[in-house]
Amino acid sequence: MTELTAEMIQRGRGGADPAEIARRRRLAQDVRAARERLTSSTGLQRAFDYELVRLFSQYRLGAFVPQIVLAAAIAAMACAFIAAQAAALWFLAVTGALAAMVMLSRRFLTQAAEDVDVAVWRRRFVLGEMLQGSAWALIVTVLLATDQPAARIFVLFVLLMVAAVTAMLSATIPIAVYAGLVPVAVALIGFFTPSREIDALTMALMGASAQLFFIFLAHRLYSSAVATLESRAEKDALFAELEEAKANSDEARRRAEEASFAKSRFLATMSHELRTPLNAILGFSEVMKNEIFGRHVAPAYKEYADDIHASGQHLLNLINEILDLSRIEAGRYELQEEAVPLAQVVEECQHMLALRARARSLTIREAIEDNLPRLWVDERALRQVVLNLLSNAIKFTPQGGEVTIKVGWTAAGGQYISIRDNGPGIPEEEIPVVMASFGRGSLAIKTAEQGSGLGLPIVKGLVELHGGGFTLKSKPREGTEAIVTFPPERVMDALAPVPSAQSTIPDERRRSAA
Incomplete structure (x- = not known):
């Protein structure tokens, strides 16, 4: 029995082709995505x-404690160049800025x-x-009064570290x-450019190059985040389509x-409602056909009785075939x-159908192995x-075949x-048609008598x-050749012999008995 699918139900209701449905779905998704991009401030979906x-916000919340620790370490190292009070004030300024960002992030989430x-x-x-x-950059203001060479390296190290952290944590915006x-x-420009020394200018150039690198890194991280979101959105859309397809499949089932x-x-x-009157039709038409109660006054009545009996017999055979095929498809054929x-x-x-073959002048040849x-x-x-x-x-x-x-x-x-x-044969593309229920080939319709089209499906079901x-x-x-094969398991010679009671006696016992 052919499995009913959602696609078949949709087509049966006059629905569009699945390819057209998929095209419309993609078009609707593209239109929705374009509308969201137009209403978005970043050019992406809202x-x-x-x-x-x-x-x-999550990145900033997660980095709050490590940044506080980093600021404390920098303030402690700055005490080597400036007074502890100035380093403490700078630490408080950075802590306040970090706390303000954490409060914003928590409120947003x-x-x-x-x-x-x-x-x-x-x-x-x-x-x-x-x-x-700005709070991080205040380190320059704190260290601006010192002339120690090591202070420049320390400032460059701090500012580059701050730039790297900023680029990584803020890349999504x-x-x-x-x-x-x-x-x-x-701060870098203000700290290094007033000095005309080659070392100061070199450090300024290094700081500027590092800034450009961190900007490039931030853009790469942003692209990676967007790609991850797009992948997740496509996955969610796929899951939604799978759920919809499953629902349609369950409904179709x-x-x-x-x-x-x-x-x-x-x-x-x-079957009961049709067979009961058919039995009466067949019985009475056979009585009239055989003229059991006397000859018909008009000879045409006998011909009509023959036609009634033949038509009833054909209808009864058709009902039986439909019932057989229904039981086979439902798996209820015992x-x-x-x-x-x-x-x-x-x-x-062959003997039962020999009379019909002789009526058509057909030759039946047999090749049966002994x-x-x-x-x-x-x-x-x-x-x-x-x-x-x-x-x-x-x-x-055909006649004489x-x-x-x-x-x-x-x-x-x-x-x-x-x-x-050696009949008219069947075109290759029509073989699936004749194997289906009520299917008939084009050449068979033109050259053969009418039939129900259930013979081959019943054969296939019974053989399977x-x-x-x-x-x-x-x-x-x-011509056409029909081949039916039965597996070796169905051949009686292939069955394993049943062991007898005597064959189970051990050889030692047999020898001792001897």
Whole structure:
């Protein structure tokens, strides 16, 4: 039974092609992303604006304690060049700036995302970063009065360290990086440029080059953060689509189960409702056809009775085939397995259809291997398989044609049945059609009598229930060959022998008994 999918349900309701649906979904996503970029202050999606500011706040909160420790260490080392009171004042200024940034970050993170004005908070953080950079740069003002050469190296070391920390912690808001680095750059210029010594100018050049490197590093970190957010957004969108597809699949499965239950209930009801009047129609039409109660006054009545009986028989066969196929597809066809000689069943079926073959002047040739062991199969199902294939071959073979039946061993040790005719054949692209329920090939419709189109699906289902295989080979104007194979496990000779009671006696006991 073909599995019902969400795509099939959508198409059955007149929905668009899946490729068109996917194109529309991508277009809607592109339009939504473009609209968010236009309404964003950074050119990204609005959700990214909030996430970048949130990352900035988290970085600043996490770095508060290490920065306090760093400021304390710098203040302690500055005592070697300046008075302790001046170093303490500088430390308090830096601590205040850091505390102000922490308070801003905590306040931002405690607010709900939908209540946050990202542009306002970005401006606040930029001002806080500028205040923090200015506090760090005050080290230059504190050390400006000293003329010791080591003080210059110390100032350069401190300012470069501050610039590196600012670039890494503020990278998610690029303008905040510039706001934090401007006071540091001004302090470097103000501290080194008044001196005309080559060492001072070299240090100033090193500081400027380092500033450019830190700006480049900040941009790289910003790009990496944006790429990470985009990847996460795509992953979330993919998860959402997967959830939607799963929901559609569950809905399709539920509808398929409901449809299968409704079909089974309908067939169970209609089989009884149709068979009861059909039995009466067949019985009475047979009585009239055989003229049991006397000859008909008009000869046409006998012909009408023949037509009624034939039509009723055809309808009864169709009902039986539909019910068989329904049970097979639902997995409710119970096999009554027993040891059956395949060659004998084929010969009996050929004998049953011999009259029909002679009426069409057909020649039936047999090639059956001798001494084939029995198969462990359902005899009724096997007989139905052979009758369906053989009747199809006779039906589709033209007058004076030939049908060949072969029965023998497979290469794997199983057994096979091959029924070949020289009828009109089936185009290769139509083989899946004739294998489907109620499917019929174009050439068969033109050249053969009408049928239900259920014979081959029933054959395929019954063979698969036995673990076998069914293959249909055909070419136009060359004929058709149907091959049914049964696995070695179905051959009785392949079964392991049952050990007897005497074979279980150990050899030692046998020898001692002797």
